[in-house]
């Protein structure tokens with residue numbers, strides 16, 4: 001298979017405009033003849049469904065929560081980037097483009113990243129028009145703060161609840177279209193399979209989470225905006241329901257999966273407290289604007305932080321990276337924290353923690369300002385740990401947070417299955433091997449509000465998908481497949497819980513394909529995962545029945561998919577014999593311990609294709625070329 005990106009050629013600053021002009025249009029009266037399925041109602045899916053409804057298409061939108069407004073995007077805390085240059089501090093579309101390509105360690109497609117930077121400015125206007133209450137400065141202008149990997153302030157925020165406010169904006173736009181009858185909403189529906197007819201995506205199979213009813217939904221195109229797969233690690237900052245099922249089952253129907261090993265470990269999470277913990281909590285990267293990160297200089301120093309004098313503290317990020325200091329990108333900050341803890345300088349009972357200290361900022365700005373900026377985060381931290389960050393430094397440690405990998409898409413956000421579009425965290429598109437903070441919300445909304453409305457019309461106008469009946473053989477086959485998986489999970493009469501398997505799988509992936517990876521560990525994981533997967537199918541116990549609200553069954557299906565995805569992640573990580581961004585192969589590092597890329601051999605997107613059960617997936621490469629931001633050793637010193 002050859003991967004064609006359809007990225008336009010010519011000057012990059014005109015490429016999106018030129019591309020849009022060349023896309024075919026559907027006249028307003030004809031749009032209502034097309035049905036579009038959108039799976040997902042987070043920022044990417046919600047924005048897409050609302051925009052497509054507004055354009056006049058018939059949209060069916062699905063989510064597994066009881067309301068679209070509970071999509072995981074609601075958890076996003078810190079902010080959303082846009083190259084508005086309100087602070088007059090040197091920002092521009094080109095600088096956001098440059099920072100993002102460099103931040104992703106030169107493993108993203110330049111044309112996509114430029115477009116993202118370009119439309120970032122429209123997103124803010126759109127959201128303000130919707131009434132999103134972004135923080136404002138005294139004079140009334142929108143305020144900005146800084147996030148990792150940038151030396152300008154370009155992050156728009158609504159305290160520590162940016163995702164919630166943005167999602168409420170998208171949700172209102174979606175509800176308006178639901179009210180107008182342009183969008184039909186299907187909450188509490190789990191997409192279990194993709195229906196592919198004559199090579200085109202033509203529908204989905206869903207299971208109602210209320211009563212287990214399996215249904216077929218047909219359409220002219222399918223949009224997946226189903227979020228990331230960070231829960232493969234079991235412990236992560238993602239909501240418990242986040243899963244890979246929709247994209248994984250699409251992969252098994254022929255969509256290529258790109259860069260599965262590119263996962264993001266976020267440096268500022270509340271450390272794990274015990275073996276039976278099931279969820280981790282993020283402390284937003286925004287705290288690194290004002291929080292200073294340090295460890296005691298002496299290994300094993302167990303004194304209370306207030307008893308450790310300045311001279312015996314190591315502000316290791318400020319020391320190692322004087323230009324960016326505490327605002328180095330996430331991959332670098334995470335590895336640096338791990339290195340300190342590995343050297344015995346970690347804090348807290350487990351030794352797996354570093355301090356994030358707001359005391360200097362409180363002295364400088366006053367408690368009130370800090371509370372205005374981060375109040376809800378500080379309160380959340382105190383509720384979880386019982387410690388008051390206004391008085392003692394927070395303890396933080398890296399945790400699984402985001403996945404840069406996802407289904408491969410071209411410049412039009414279409415996967416390798418014609419008619420299947422993938423948006424937001426579910427695709428692989430714009431962040432390369434490491435996503436910069438505050439760029440996921442930007443990408444999800446760019447995809448949903450500003451890209452898919454153009455590109456899907458072009459597909460429909462050119463492909464002219466013929467009518468297909470809901471009882472077509474491909475639909476029946478997908479129903480049979482979904483029902484068989486459910487039945488198999490319920491029929492097993494094993495002894496172990498779904499969670500116990502998930503926890504064990506997550507530990508294998510974290511230990512061997514987490515912050516650090518090496519050949520021996522990855523090979524070990526690749527031998528352990530299939531054994532555990534086999535035991536899962538023999539020995540899992542799923543209580544309850546299909547015809548009821550059954551979260552154990554729901555989770556079991558997701559964990560079954562995580563088993564397969566975990567294997568692909570390790571395979572991809574083993575195959576990529578270089579370090580880049582979040583993919584840190586311990587064998588490939590600079591003398592200073594930074595990621596060492598191998599551009600001559602690995603400057604490509606690795607896209608994996610399913611070849612059937614018990615067959616190795618096939619690797620197809622999309623070569624990456626850099627005409628504007630030339631690859632160099634990333635330096636934040």
Ligand SMILES: Cc1cc2nc3c(=O)[nH]c(=O)nc-3n(C[C@H](O)[C@H](O)[C@H](O)COP(=O)(O)OP(=O)(O)OC[C@H]3O[C@@H](n4cnc5c(N)ncnc54)[C@H](O)[C@@H]3O)c2cc1C
Nearest residue numbers: 040041042044064073077078079191227424425438440441
């Ligand atoms: C704690 C936390 C804080 C964050 N803070 C920031 C931040 O400050 N700035 C930033 O840029 N990014 C942040 N991120 C990342 C960002 O929130 C996510 O990448 C982004 O919100 C993902 O949006 P999405 O629309 O792609 O997916 P989601 O919001 O995850 O939505 C997925 C949708 O798909 C549906 N779905 C999934 N599977 C199925 C299925 N099988 N069947 C039916 N429906 C399905 C769900 O119901 C949901 O509606 C944060 C992430 C976390 C975990």
